[in-house]
Amino acid sequence: MHPRSLFRSAALALAVSLTLGAPSAFAAEKAGTTAAASSVQRTAVAQGLYELAFSPTQNALFVASSGGFGDAAGPSQVLRLNPDSLAVEANIPLERKAFGVVLDDAHNRLYVGNTVDTSVTVVDTATNKSVGIVQLMEKKVGKDGKAGYTHDLRELVVDSPNNRLYVTGHSGEGSVLFVVDTKTLKLINTIPGLGNAKAPGLTLDAANKRVLTSNLLGEVVTVGTESGKVEQRFNISAEQPMNLALDPSGKRLFVTDQGLEMIRKYQGSSIPGFASKHPGQRVLVLDPTTGKELASIATDAGPLGLLLDAPRKRLYVTNREAGTVTAYDSESYKQVGAYDVPTHPNSLALDAKKNVLYVTIKNGDKDEKGSEESVARIAL
Numbered sequence: 001m002h003p004r005s006l007f008r009s010a011a012l013a014l015a016v017s018l019t020l021g022a023p024s025a026f027a028a029e030k031a032g033t034t035a036a037a038s039s040v041q042r043t044a045v046a047q048g049l050y051e052l053a054f055s056p057t058q059n060a061l062f063v064a065s066s067g068g069f070g071d072a073a074g075p076s077q078v079l080r081l082n083p084d085s086l087a088v089e090a091n092i093p094l095e096r097k098a099f100g101v102v103l104d105d106a107h108n109r110l111y112v113g114n115t116v117d118t119s120v121t122v123v124d125t126a127t128n129k130s131v132g133i134v135q136l137m138e139k140k141v142g143k144d145g146k147a148g149y150t151h152d153l154r155e156l157v158v159d160s161p162n163n164r165l166y167v168t169g170h171s172g173e174g175s176v177l178f179v180v181d182t183k184t185l186k187l188i189n190t191i192p193g194l195g196n197a198k199a200p201g202l203t204l205d206a207a208n209k210r211v212l213t214s215n216l217l218g219e220v221v222t223v224g225t226e227s228g229k230v231e232q233r234f235n236i237s238a239e240q241p242m243n244l245a246l247d248p249s250g251k252r253l254f255v256t257d258q259g260l261e262m263i264r265k266y267q268g269s270s271i272p273g274f275a276s277k278h279p280g281q282r283v284l285v286l287d288p289t290t291g292k293e294l295a296s297i298a299t300d301a302g303p304l305g306l307l308l309d310a311p312r313k314r315l316y317v318t319n320r321e322a323g324t325v326t327a328y329d330s331e332s333y334k335q336v337g338a339y340d341v342p343t344h345p346n347s348l349a350l351d352a353k354k355n356v357l358y359v360t361i362k363n364g365d366k367d368e369k370g371s372e373e374s375v376a377r378i379a380l
Contacts, residue, residue: 072370234291
């Protein structure tokens with residue numbers, strides 16, 4: 001996987017038709033647990049799949065498809081899938097490539113990150129149409145005389161009641177947080193200070209009026225949503241903090257620490273004095289106010305996406321290199337299940353009412369170039 005693709009993945013960075021599967025008995029046995037009898041339904045739907053979101057209002061699953069890159073690339077689009085069969089119900093064409101997504105179900109809006117264009121496309125989920133593009137940054141002319149964007153995008157979160165969208169802008173020279181007014185669809189602030197490194201993680205703590213981000217300097221950086229400024233930063237033991245999930249109580253922050261050699265080499269070449277001290281492959285549990293480490297949960301190789309189902313006390317993690325999704329009791333931190341979804345499981349969404357988990361699955365180097373990537377449905 002190309003480094004740039006890695007940080008787009010929800011982190012940054014796969015053809016195949018599809019079968020029914022069962023939880024990984026080996027992984028569950030290894031953890032001293034038993035996985036409940038469940039089926040994994042999997043369907044190839046389009047090239048270049050990234051993040052996805054489930055809409056209870058529309059009873060639909062929305063998936064971002066960049067179309068991939070190169071001569072064999074397909075169209076950029078959002079696919080609306082039937083949440084039971086995974087059949088494509090609508091193809092929503094986009095002008096720009098689609099990567100990250102966040103759903104504002106109360107307003108029938110899906111916000112789609114156009115990573116390589118440093119913009120956000122707005123999709124109306126009731127009409128299945130694109131209704132606008134918010135440009136977050138203009139191109140600048142570099143030393144080579146070529147115009148380009150200085151930042152690309154990764155994660156998006158929405159504060160629906162307060163009509164705000166937050167988007168991380170990556171740059172090794174200084175990552176930023178973009179703030180968009182979702183009523184006017186205008187950029188209203190660009191907040192610096194997320195660190196001179198890639199800043200992959202993002203989560204909203206609406207109750208405490210803050211946004212939390214992570215970066216590859218091993219920091220968690222907190223931005224006040226009212227002050228529009230960095231209010232706190234602390235170092236954590238995770239070297240490769242990727243995606244974040246916040247307990248609704250606001251007292252625990254879950255962080256995937258990926259542990260990939262490719263990222264380690266990137267850090268070594270881009271961060272002065274960097275020396276690796278931990279292999280990663282875990283989820284860290286932190287106090288989001290102090291950064292104190294509360295727990296370290298061992299995972300399979302390459303943990304990336306994570307989703308907390310607080311009412312059921314479940315934490316789900318995509319292990320990109322292992323090709324698994326693992327499930328944990330979010331109170332005891334013990335593994336309670338595992339599901340085989342090779343090659344590279346990426347992002348997660350949940351139908352909380354039906355207790356169904358959805359996963360995007362990216363192709364690997366051995367898959368045919370230009371082949372379609374998959375979505376899996378896991379009945380928990």
